[in-house]
Amino acid sequence: MTQTPIIELKNLNKTFGTGEEAVVALDDINISIYPGEIFGIIGLSGAGKSTLVRCMNLLERPTAGSVIFDGTDITSLSDKALRNIRRSIGMIFQSFNLLMQRTALDNVCFPLEIAGVPKKEAKARAKELLKTVGLADKEKAYPAQLSGGQKQRVAIARALATNPKVILCDEATSALDPTTTQSILALLKELNQRLGVTIVIITHEMKVIEQICNRVAIIDKSHIEEMGPVDEVFRHPRTQAAKKLIFPSGDVVEEVTGYGKLLRLVFDGNAANRPIIANMVLKCGSPVNIVFADTKRIDDKIYGHMIVQLPENEEKVRQILTYLDMEEIAYEEEEYDVQ
Amino acid sequence: MFSEGMFSLMGTGLLETLYMTVVSTVMAYLIGLPVGMILVVTDKEGIRPNPTINRIVGSIVNLLRSVPFIILLVAVMPVTRFIAGTTIGSTATVVPLVIAAAPFVARMVESSAKEVDRGVIEASLSMGASTLEVVLKVIIPEAKPSLIVGAAIATTTILGYSAMSGVVGGGGLGDIAIRYGYHRSQTDIMLVMVVILVLLVQIFQEIGNIIARKCDKRIR
Numbered sequence: 016m017t018q019t020p021i022i023e024l025k026n027l028n029k030t031f032g033t034g035e036e037a038v039v040a041l042d043d044i045n046i047s048i049y050p051g052e053i054f055g056i057i058g059l060s061g062a063g064k065s066t067l068v069r070c071m072n073l074l075e076r077p078t079a080g081s082v083i084f085d086g087t088d089i090t091s092l093s094d095k096a097l098r099n100i101r102r103s104i105g106m107i108f109q110s111f112n113l114l115m116q117r118t119a120l121d122n123v124c125f126p127l128e129i130a131g132v133p134k135k136e137a138k139a140r141a142k143e144l145l146k147t148v149g150l151a152d153k154e155k156a157y158p159a160q161l162s163g164g165q166k167q168r169v170a171i172a173r174a175l176a177t178n179p180k181v182i183l184c185d186e187a188t189s190a191l192d193p194t195t196t197q198s199i200l201a202l203l204k205e206l207n208q209r210l211g212v213t214i215v216i217i218t219h220e221m222k223v224i225e226q227i228c229n230r231v232a233i234i235d236k237s238h239i240e241e242m243g244p245v246d247e248v249f250r251h252p253r254t255q256a257a258k259k260l261i262f263p264s265g266d267v268v269e270e271v272t273g274y275g276k277l278l279r280l281v282f283d284g285n286a287a288n289r290p291i292i293a294n295m296v297l298k299c300g301s302p303v304n305i306v307f308a309d310t311k312r313i314d315d316k317i318y319g320h321m322i323v324q325l326p327e328n329e330e331k332v333r334q335i336l337t338y339l340d341m342e343e344i345a346y347e348e349e350e351y352d353v354q
Numbered sequence: 355m356f357s358e359g360m361f362s363l364m365g366t367g368l369l370e371t372l373y374m375t376v377v378s379t380v381m382a383y384l385i386g387l388p389v390g391m392i393l394v395v396t397d398k399e400g401i402r403p404n405p406t407i408n409r410i411v412g413s414i415v416n417l418l419r420s421v422p423f424i425i426l427l428v429a430v431m432p433v434t435r436f437i438a439g440t441t442i443g444s445t446a447t448v449v450p451l452v453i454a455a456a457p458f459v460a461r462m463v464e465s466s467a468k469e470v471d472r473g474v475i476e477a478s479l480s481m482g483a484s485t486l487e488v489v490l491k492v493i494i495p496e497a498k499p500s501l502i503v504g505a506a507i508a509t510t511t512i513l514g515y516s517a518m519s520g521v522v523g524g525g526g527l528g529d530i531a532i533r534y535g536y537h538r539s540q541t542d543i544m545l546v547m548v549v550i551l552v553l554l555v556q557i558f559q560e561i562g563n564i565i566a567r568k569c570d571k572r573i574r
């Protein structure tokens with residue numbers, strides 16, 4: 016990309032505590048996020064996701080490295096200048112973090128008050144924003160009177176109030192049910208397209224990344240393991256950490272016996288209406304052992320992955336691989352210890 | 355024994371007690387609220403951790419709180435005379451009451467403020483709020499119900515202290531109870547004073563609870 020990044024993390028390191036008790040939460044992180052994209056960061060619990068996103072607006076001060084926002088290294092700014100920059104970076108949270116003693120409308124007014132916007136103007140803008148997130152009728156409701164999804168909508172309206180260039184989302188949908196999650200993600204996507212606001216999404220759920228992100232970074236044990244366009248990373252995960260996240264669960268179909276190679280087949284919707292495995296067995300005249308499968312049929316297309324154990328006969332293996340290439344099914348060899 | 359004179363004496367006592375309690379509570383909050391906020395903000399989990407300030411302020415608060423009121427009452431008499439010009443009567447009593455209550459109030463305020471969800475404070479920081487804005491626009495409003503209950507407790511405690519000052523001629527209901535009940539063995543008068551004090555405590559506490567409940571928006 017030739018554009019300049021809106022957020023750039025350079026050699027970022029964060030260590031909590033000192034000496035014996037030191038915990039390295041982030042280790043040499045380098046990420047560039049570009050204007051207008053929806054960038055996902057996925058990792059298991061404790062990987063350092065929250066710490067990473069909190070470093071982007073300096074809620075957490077990195078131990079080393081720089082955080083460059085829109086061309087400015089914000090780690091060296093004065094408190095006042097940093098507070099100004101923070102108005103250009105909205106943030107939403109897993110637990111919503113609304114002011115419980117303020118109405119929905121007054122919650123949205125809050126960042127405008129801080130920014131010194133006159134009350135009347137702030138109210139008008141807040142009303143507009145509540146309409147944008149579909150809560151025009153909830154202006155006077157207090158957070159305790161709202162559902163989780165509605166609270167998150169208020170939080171989104173609040174994050175948008177100061178016209179930020181970026182919105183950071185730390186597990187914004189993790190406390191919500193699947194349907195509500197869908198609607199919140201759809202709203203974020205719509206805002207991204209309509210307003211051009213850059214969105215950074217932290218999550219431990221593949222689905223969230225799949226649904227709205229353009230690019231993804233996989234973080235594991237304080238390191239960025241992989242980074243790239245979502246479909247590339249998901250189709251060909253290279254690292255163990257990525258595979259664990261991308262192929263989290265499924266059903267073990269048959270026990271592994273013998274010494275045949277394990278092959279992971281990835282279906283990304285291109286195998287429409289064809290019995291791939293059955294045809295493969297028939298064409299190559301050799302049975303395979305389906306060790307593990309996690310596939311879904313959507314619109315007659317198959318998505319997901321499957322691990323098969325190949326015959327020990329090299330010739331048969333070659334035939335099978337040729338067949339898969341011909342059918343354009345992505346595959347890769349799998350080690351024995353992983354699911 | 356409940357002559358006209360006695361009624362007017364009781365009326366004066368009640369007014370004096372209310373005067374001491376209200377004035378002392380207000381002044382104790384003028385000092386205790388900011389001090390409590392300093393304790394919260396400079397705490398190591400606070401938004402501006404400052405161990406030095408936190409330890410110094412915390413020690414002063416603890417020191418004052420560990421002196422029994424009855425001793426404080428006598429010990430600060432020079433200060434009282436300097437400020438109020440006398441050491442007897444209800445205005446003079448306000449001085450030791452404030453000195454005793456302000457640190458107590460500071461701790462009450464601190465504990466209420468610590469109940470405010472850390473996430474909400476972080477959210478406001480992420481929006482660019484300054485420390486002062488977080489205190490004034492987030493911590494105090496969000497802790498309001500708890501602060502009000504705390505204020506009711508503080509008021510009733512100060513009411514109790516004010517009665518204690520009767521020992522040194524501090525005025526108010528406690529003074530009457532001690533003068534008539536103790537020095538002149540008129541137990542019935544003492545009893546009446548005690549009943550009035552108990553009722554006052556109940557009333558203050560109940561009013562506090564009602565206001566706190568009314569203004570708490572966390573309840574549907």
Ligand SMILES: Nc1ncnc2c1ncn2[C@@H]1O[C@H](COP(=O)(O)OP(=O)(O)OP(=O)(O)O)[C@@H](O)[C@H]1O
Pocket residue numbers: 031032038039040058059060061062063064065066067219
């Ligand atoms: N304030 C802190 N003090 C000490 N250690 C911390 C602190 N915050 C985070 N850590 C540690 O840093 C590591 C990364 O934590 P972080 O919260 O960033 O993980 P996460 O990926 O967001 O996990 P989750 O999905 O559970 O939220 C963990 O080992 C955690 O214990």
Ligand SMILES: [Mg+2]
Pocket residue numbers: 064065066186
């Ligand atoms: Mg987290």
